[in-house]
Amino acid sequence: MKTIYLDHVATNPLNPEVLEAMLPYFRERYGNPLSLYEPGMKAREAIENARESTASLINAKSKEIIFTASGAEANNFALKGIAYANQNKGKHLIISRIEHHSILNTARFLEKSGFAVTYLPVDKYGTVNPEDVEKAITKETILISIIHASPEIGTIEPIAEISKIAKQKGVVLHTDAVASVGNIPVDVQSLGIDLLSFAAHQFYGPKGAAAIYVKEGMRIVPLIYGGIQEGGRRAGTENVPAIVGMGKAAELARINIQKRIDHIMPLRDQLISNALKIDKIILTGHPEQRLPGHASFVVEYIEGEAMLLLLAAKGIYCASGSACSSKALKASPVLISIGIPAHLAQGSVVFTLGEDTTEDNINYFNETFPQIISRLREISPYAKGWEGMEGSSCTVKK
Amino acid sequence: MKTIYLDHVATNPLNPEVLEAMLPYFRERYGNPLSLYEPGMKAREAIENARESTASLINAKSKEIIFTASGAEANNFALKGIAYANQNKGKHLIISRIEHHSILNTARFLEKSGFAVTYLPVDKYGTVNPEDVEKAITKETILISIIHASPEIGTIEPIAEISKIAKQKGVVLHTDAVASVGNIPVDVQSLGIDLLSFAAHQFYGPKGAAAIYVKEGMRIVPLIYGGIQEGGRRAGTENVPAIVGMGKAAELARINIQKRIDHIMPLRDQLISNALKIDKIILTGHPEQRLPGHASFVVEYIEGEAMLLLLAAKGIYCASGSACSSKALKASPVLISIGIPAHLAQGSVVFTLGEDTTEDNINYFNETFPQIISRLREISPYAKGWEGMEGSSCTVKK
Numbered sequence: 001m002k003t004i005y006l007d008h009v010a011t012n013p014l015n016p017e018v019l020e021a022m023l024p025y026f027r028e029r030y031g032n033p034l035s036l037y038e039p040g041m042k043a044r045e046a047i048e049n050a051r052e053s054t055a056s057l058i059n060a061k062s063k064e065i066i067f068t069a070s071g072a073e074a075n076n077f078a079l080k081g082i083a084y085a086n087q088n089k090g091k092h093l094i095i096s097r098i099e100h101h102s103i104l105n106t107a108r109f110l111e112k113s114g115f116a117v118t119y120l121p122v123d124k125y126g127t128v129n130p131e132d133v134e135k136a137i138t139k140e141t142i143l144i145s146i147i148h149a150s151p152e153i154g155t156i157e158p159i160a161e162i163s164k165i166a167k168q169k170g171v172v173l174h175t176d177a178v179a180s181v182g183n184i185p186v187d188v189q190s191l192g193i194d195l196l197s198f199a200a201h202q203f204y205g206p207k208g209a210a211a212i213y214v215k216e217g218m219r220i221v222p223l224i225y226g227g228i229q230e231g232g233r234r235a236g237t238e239n240v241p242a243i244v245g246m247g248k249a250a251e252l253a254r255i256n257i258q259k260r261i262d263h264i265m266p267l268r269d270q271l272i273s274n275a276l277k278i279d280k281i282i283l284t285g286h287p288e289q290r291l292p293g294h295a296s297f298v299v300e301y302i303e304g305e306a307m308l309l310l311l312a313a314k315g316i317y318c319a320s321g322s323a324c325s326s327k328a329l330k331a332s333p334v335l336i337s338i339g340i341p342a343h344l345a346q347g348s349v350v351f352t353l354g355e356d357t358t359e360d361n362i363n364y365f366n367e368t369f370p371q372i373i374s375r376l377r378e379i380s381p382y383a384k385g386w387e388g389m390e391g392s393s394c395t396v397k398k
Numbered sequence: 399m400k401t402i403y404l405d406h407v408a409t410n411p412l413n414p415e416v417l418e419a420m421l422p423y424f425r426e427r428y429g430n431p432l433s434l435y436e437p438g439m440k441a442r443e444a445i446e447n448a449r450e451s452t453a454s455l456i457n458a459k460s461k462e463i464i465f466t467a468s469g470a471e472a473n474n475f476a477l478k479g480i481a482y483a484n485q486n487k488g489k490h491l492i493i494s495r496i497e498h499h500s501i502l503n504t505a506r507f508l509e510k511s512g513f514a515v516t517y518l519p520v521d522k523y524g525t526v527n528p529e530d531v532e533k534a535i536t537k538e539t540i541l542i543s544i545i546h547a548s549p550e551i552g553t554i555e556p557i558a559e560i561s562k563i564a565k566q567k568g569v570v571l572h573t574d575a576v577a578s579v580g581n582i583p584v585d586v587q588s589l590g591i592d593l594l595s596f597a598a599h600q601f602y603g604p605k606g607a608a609a610i611y612v613k614e615g616m617r618i619v620p621l622i623y624g625g626i627q628e629g630g631r632r633a634g635t636e637n638v639p640a641i642v643g644m645g646k647a648a649e650l651a652r653i654n655i656q657k658r659i660d661h662i663m664p665l666r667d668q669l670i671s672n673a674l675k676i677d678k679i680i681l682t683g684h685p686e687q688r689l690p691g692h693a694s695f696v697v698e699y700i701e702g703e704a705m706l707l708l709l710a711a712k713g714i715y716c717a718s719g720s721a722c723s724s725k726a727l728k729a730s731p732v733l734i735s736i737g738i739p740a741h742l743a744q745g746s747v748v749f750t751l752g753e754d755t756t757e758d759n760i761n762y763f764n765e766t767f768p769q770i771i772s773r774l775r776e777i778s779p780y781a782k783g784w785e786g787m788e789g790s791s792c793t794v795k796k
Contacts, residue, residue: 014425037716242637
């Protein structure tokens with residue numbers, strides 16, 4: 001069976017050149033990078049080269065890059081690290097309602113530890129209003145953290161505008177750029193941000209390698225204490241092959257980013273315009289200010305999980321922002337935040353394209369997707385007279 | 399030049415079978431393990447198999463294993479996670495003075511956050527006295543964390559005895575077993591502990607894969623918040639290849655552990671008895687209760703870094719517990735704790751054998767090491783009339 005991978009926002013296969021670059025560091029240049037002998041020094045050198053290449057991708061300096069093991073770790077580090085470093089100045093944080101769980105749940109942990117958090121609303125496209133950020137800032141505010149691009153609805157936030165406000169008010173600004181770095185050009189200088197999280201597997205690098213940009217001179221309390229790795233700011237024996245892989249993937253992303261965008265954006269646009277011909281389907285997220293490979297919908301009368309399973313049966317691999325598929329049995333907070341009612345949020349589906357996506361793939365998809373919707377609606381009890389069934393949700397059905 | 403790797407406690411080359419097991423998860427079974435389609439489900443299945451094998455190595459249940467990215471992360475998670483989960487019961491922790499930096503520095507962070515920490519002394523062999531543990535426990539004590547085996551001096555601590563006391567008093571017990579798991583049999587049931595940290599690269603598994611054993615029913619606050627990975631206790635897209643590698647390495651360690659010990663222990667004993675023929679050299683750590691591949695010394699009149707460099711020039715790769723080599727410019731707290739004066743602690747050197755170490759290697763070492771000591775003593779200003787030079791240290795010299 002033909003298989004079409006349309007879940008690039010979840011993760012990606014490793015680029016073969018990246019794997020090639022990593023291989024010598026498993027068994028040959030295996031030494032501990034802190035050691036004084038050759039296999040260790042080669043490893044240390046490789047880490048510093050990777051740091052330079054990783055920094056280049058976002059126009060940062062090498063010393064502003066701290067490697068972590070995941071975007072989630074980088075996000076936890078940013079929030080807790082800045083909160084603890086600045087708690088004497090104030091104990092107020094501002095985030096948006098559409099942050100990733102690694103930001104949302106860390107914010108909730110900090111609330112339990114005596115910090116106050118403002119959760120900013122978004123408009124129907126999922127965009128944060130910079131004026132709302134400004135209004136939310138108090139004398140106690142020590143950190144603003146706004147996602148750069150939503151993996152669930154694709155919307156790109158006006159970070160540069162928000163950063164002007166943050167600078168004016170002297171508040172530190174972090175952005176979770178896991179879904180954006182490597183997929184669109186990201187420049188920490190022109191964005192004007194202080195901290196930024198990103199992950200290698202989002203741009204064909206390895207899982208287990210991610211990084212946080214911390215602007216020179218910014219104080220941050222470690223999340224992981226221990227040895228002197230990463231300048232004493234993130235302990236643990238370095239995952240050398242993964243870091244090397246991140247460096248290589250960053251280099252390739254920097255070179256190829258425009259080519260990748262030019263390839264996937266027209267295909268994505270085809271997919272969207274075809275999908276929107278289906279009856280009672282809504283594009284979620286911003287129609288223009290969105291990730292180039294990102295298409296997300298809510299399909300009325302249908303459950304996300306059923307869609308995913310039937311699509312998978314046809315060889316199409318994608319994701320649902322619906323809570324049922326993530327086993328949490330709660331409607332997605334992102335979809336609720338953009339005004340999608342809970343019962344409709346169950347019909348969420350997200351297609352994300354990658355550099356391997358072909359026109360053939362999209363043609364096949366365009367043919368298959370409407371057929372699956374029709375089939376599901378035929379067998380769905382909801383499709384007949386759904387309207388007015390507020391409060392229905394997948395938890396009720398289970 | 400012949401090279402002899404005697405720094406197995408720092409890290410290890412990946413076992414070729416382990417690499418083989420990992421390879422399909424980079425580009426073929428690359429899917430996100432939370433997804434509902436085949437490449438993701440294969441990845442999830444592989445993680446659960448790895449969890450079972452990893453659990454088996456320490457006689458735990460699969461659901462008692464939480465994967466992390468490093469031993470340092472596991473140690474930070476244990477201390478902060480148990481402290482935050484139990485702070486309503488009390489705010490007192492007990493650790494030893496010879497803990498790894500990832501425990502020591504996390505304890506210091508917790509002290510700043512309102513917890514009290516008792517740092518237990520050790521005897522001249524680096525052994526914690528279980529009676530000292532008992533005496534240190536108060537009504538406020540919520541956690542005891544004692545290292546299982548010291549990577550610096552090799553001493554194995556009496557964890558089973560300490561666990562009896564902890565159980566009697568109803569205090570949670572964690573052990574940092576990074577240096578021991580995979581090198582000696584470790585059984586969480588017979589040790590009677592509640593939490594245990596270990597890392598794959600210590601037993602020929604990959605860097606970037608480690609785990610914490612958390613006894614069934616034990617509440618722990620996450621260190622990394624986010625998605626529902628690892629039962630909601632450790633977020634972040636799983637590093638599937640590394641986890642698969644840890645599972646394979648655990649399987650091999652479980653099968654081969656006695657064979658590995660039988661191979662390296664006689665070689666290590668040869669190394670020690672030969673080295674002890676050198677004038678003014680001290681074996682650090684316990685003479686019997688020590689890791690089977692571990693030999694550590696303090697060589698009077700000599701600086702560790704100089705030893706490492708000359709040994710490396712002869713193809714012998716090893717480590718120094720001395721602070722100069724780790725760039726921290728402080729004498730090792732472990733050596734100070736066992737009563738080695740600061741100026742002697744600079745002459746620390748650690749040799750750790752592995753399954754690849756041969757009798758030829760040790761013969762070459764036994765020949766080379768005394769020559770290097772002689773040469774260094776010839777050129778050392780300290781070697782002539784060192785006695786009485788208390789207070790001299792590498793910080794003074796720099």
